[in-house]
Amino acid sequence: MNAVKKIVKAREFTSFLFLAGLFLVVGIINPAFLSVDNISACFNSSMVYTLIAVGMAFAIFIGEIDVSVGSTMGLSAAVAGTMIQNGSNWFLAFAVGILIGVVVGLVNGWGVAVMKIxxxxxxxxxxxxxxxxxxxxxxxxxxxxxxxxxxxMSSKTLVGRFTVYYCCAVLLTIGIHFLLTRTKRGRYFIAVGDNAGGAELVGIPATRTKVTAYLICGVLSAAAGIIFASRIGIVTSLSGNGYEMKAVAACVLGGISLSGGVGSVIGAGIGAVIMASISYLLVFMEAPSNYDNAITGVILITIVVVDALMQHRAAVNNRHARLAARTSAVPGGKEGLEQ
Amino acid sequence: MSDKTPKLGGQNGLRRLWNGPNFRWNLFLLLLITVECVVFGATNSKFLSLTRIFASANGDLTFWYVSIFVTFVMITGGIDIQSCSIVGLTSIIIGVAWQDFGMNIWAAAALAVAVSVACGALSGFFVAYCGVQAMVVTLGGSFLYSGLGLLVSGLSSTEAYKGISGFPDSFKALTKTKIFDLIPLQMIIFLVLLLAAYLLLHRSKYGRKVFLVGVNPSAAEYSGVNSRWITMSTYILSGLAAGITGVVMTSQLGTAKSDLGGNFTMTIITACVLGGTLSTGGKGSAIGTALAAISITLLRFGMPLCFGINKQYLDIPIGVLLVVVVVGRAIVSNPTVIAWVGKLRGKGKEAKAGA
Structure with a gap:
């Protein structure tokens, strides 16, 4: 029972409900949408977004941001793609792609955590x-x-109609979620994002944690680049452009607060599916794809504004509750407050 | 400042100017511009032609105009990444209102600028009055306004990728006129905007309030500043600047397109930061941003001309410039480094006194 309550109260559950509602609304407008094929296609197409959104989530957890994920992804896709095209060993190409992510992550981590820029x-x-x-x-x-x-590789399916890549991405996300919530070092990220100074005082290595977060972000976006190359099959010099903003949007849709310390990678994964589905859903709504950006913008703004207003309200209610508790403990306090 | 205290004499006045906010940084930027001119000019004498420089600047007007006013937003501690999509939206509204709704071209331009102000106000409202992070709101805004631009272009009978053209000559004359046969009118508009921004930011009560909100919004609120309205107003200003840019760019290219703003978002932020604006708020100057924007344009113009670098690689030098500048500033403003330099200076003075 408690577990169910916990899930329902979680922030990412709201995002999940939103996604389900989105599917349902489109299904009511066009019943042809509600088939296993279409829904699994929505999930499968979110693979690249999922990886970079989970990576971005790390940067956001620690209260920072990383707008270089799009170009990290593009560079890794370009380098690994060129190597594979020229017939070199696949694993070597993957390793070089990931290595790019490692280097970028370390440089970003150095600049942000050590140089405090x-x-x-x-x-x-x-x-x-x-x-x-x-x-x-x-x-x-x-x-x-x-x-x-x-x-x-990108169209091979593993479980039902879900591709190998998407299953890997889901497993990875769930694995990271448990590492973040169930291990000591995993909780450092949220602690540092919530209150960096406080975390430092209780002995958490804040600088190292921040560098690690950027490292993970870089590696995941590099991995996303390789998958992008495999899925799309073409890498141009503009590939990955603008993905950083989509990753931020996916995180926000998944209930991650940009001020740091709030949210989960599961939320980022769900947000990524929402971001990837919008253009797909428009096809079934028979709306021109021109609406894509406008709808994304409206959804994003609505969600964050509602969230901010609800948080504000909760904070005010908390303050009232605290004040009431404090004054009722003192004899005559409550009356004094009411007067 | 020195004219208010005539007793202090010339040298003190100079010192005051020297210690004034951003003066040294602006001097550094001027030096950077000079170095760029010297290096590029020495490599290729074609660089040193005002006509060519102005022509290349015309392509970069988007970030010249907008970044001056995004500085306001950044001083209050926010950020604005939606301006480029507002530029595109403004442009396509001019085109559609003129061609498909038969409005007078100037009325269409006024309508478009009004819409851009409304766009800025909407985002500003969410940031200031709902307490949502500026980054998220303007990210949503950038999607929303570029999406709206596409929708508006769908209203037109002309296909979106072609753009709407054939504007009357009076409208095109806005950017074809040259003062003294040399300085394009766009530059004059830029100078007027810069002067307006300078007066607003550094010489008016409003500017003081903007800085105060950036340094400490609660303190500003307690001292009677309507900090929410001030925050919102900075977004309105940046929206207005984007609208003006849209009008000027449409007139200059003679085509209205929804993607006219291009992807200058990162360049705008670079210009602000290079100009000495703190992204955490509370510090910045309009002149600094303008100088930074000029130096970026010179770099974008000079590199391909003098060193044959492909235009697409220009992200590298601009990125390097940004990283070097912020790392350099972080090192210089590091307390241990300051203490160390202070010690060295102290020792030097002691040595002099001893001698």
Missing amino acids: PSLIFTLGTNGILRGMMYLQVGVEQVNSLPKEFKD
Whole structure:
């Protein structure tokens, strides 16, 4: 019973309800949508978003942000894609792609945690550098003759109609969720994001935790890049552009607060599915794909504004409750308050 | 400031100016611009032609105009990443209102600017009065307004990718006019905007309030400043600037398109930060941002011209510039480093006194 209550009260449950409601509304408008094929397609197409949103969630947990995920993803896709295209060993290519993520993560972590530069600014700078390096790698041409086996990897299914990639992403997300909530080191991230100074005082290595968060973020976005290359099959010099903002949007939709210390990676995963589904749902609503951005914007703004108002209300109620408790403990206090 | 205290004499006045807010940083930016001019000019003499520089600046007007007013937003501790989509929205509204609804071109432009102000006000309202993080609201705004731009372009009989063109000459003349046959009118508009921003930010009560809200919003509230309204007003200003940019860019290109704003978001933030604005709020200057924007444009213009670097690689030097500047500032403002430099200076003075 308690477990059920806990789940219902969780922030990500609201996001899940929202996703279910979205599917239901579209299903009522166009019953053809409600088939296993279509719904699993929504989940499968969210794979790249899921990985970068979970990575971004780490940066947001510690109260920072990483706007270089899009270009990290693009660079890793470009480098690994070129290597695979030229016939090198796949695992070597994957390793090089991931290595890019490690390096980017460490550099970002150094700048933000050690040099104490505002994260938005620093990652903006690395974003520019990486984007430029990507142009150097891809140039005017594109990586478009990837081997068929590599591209087919993305359509192989594992459980039911869910692809191997998506199942891996889900397992990874659940695994990370348990590491974050059930282990001591995992809880450091939330603690540092909630109150960095306090965390430092109770002996949590705040700097190291922040660097680790950026490292994970870099690695996950690099992995997303490799999957992107396999799924789309083409890498241009613009690939991954704008994904950083979509990742932030997915996190916010999943109930993660940008002020840090609140939320879970499961929420990020659900937010990613919402972000990926919107354009797919529009097809079934027979609306032109022009609506995509406008609807994303409206949903995003509505959710955060409602959330902020509810939080404000809860804070005011808490304060009243505290005040009432304090004054009723003192003889005549309550009357005094009422007067 | 020195004219108010004539007793202190020239040298003190200079010292005051020297210690004044942002003066040294602006001097550094001027130096940067000079170095750019010298290096690029020495490599390729074609660089040193005002006509060419102005022509290249015309392509970068979006971030020149907008970043001056995004500085206001950043001083209050917020951030604005929606301006580029407002520029596009403004442009397409001008086009559709003129072509498909038969409005006078100037009325259409006024309508578009009014919409851009409303867009800024909407986001500002959510940030100031609902307490949502500025980053999230303007992120949502950037999706929303670029989406609206696409929807508006759907109302037109012209296909979206072609853009609406064929504007009357009087409208195009706005950007074809050159003062003394040299300075384009866009530059004059830029100077007027800059002057307005400077007066608002550094020479008016309103500007003081903007800074106060950035330093400490509660303190501002307790000292009688309507900090919510001040916060919201900065978003209105940046929306207005985006609207003006949309009008000028539409006139300059002669085409109304919904993606006219391009992807200058990161460049705008870079210009603000390079100009000495603290992203945590409370510090910044309009002049600094303008100088930073000019230096970025020179870089974007000079690199391909003088070193044959492909335009697409330009993100690298701008990114490096941003990282180097923020790391450098972090090192310089580090207390241990300041103490160390102070010690060195002290020793030097002692040595002099001893000699």
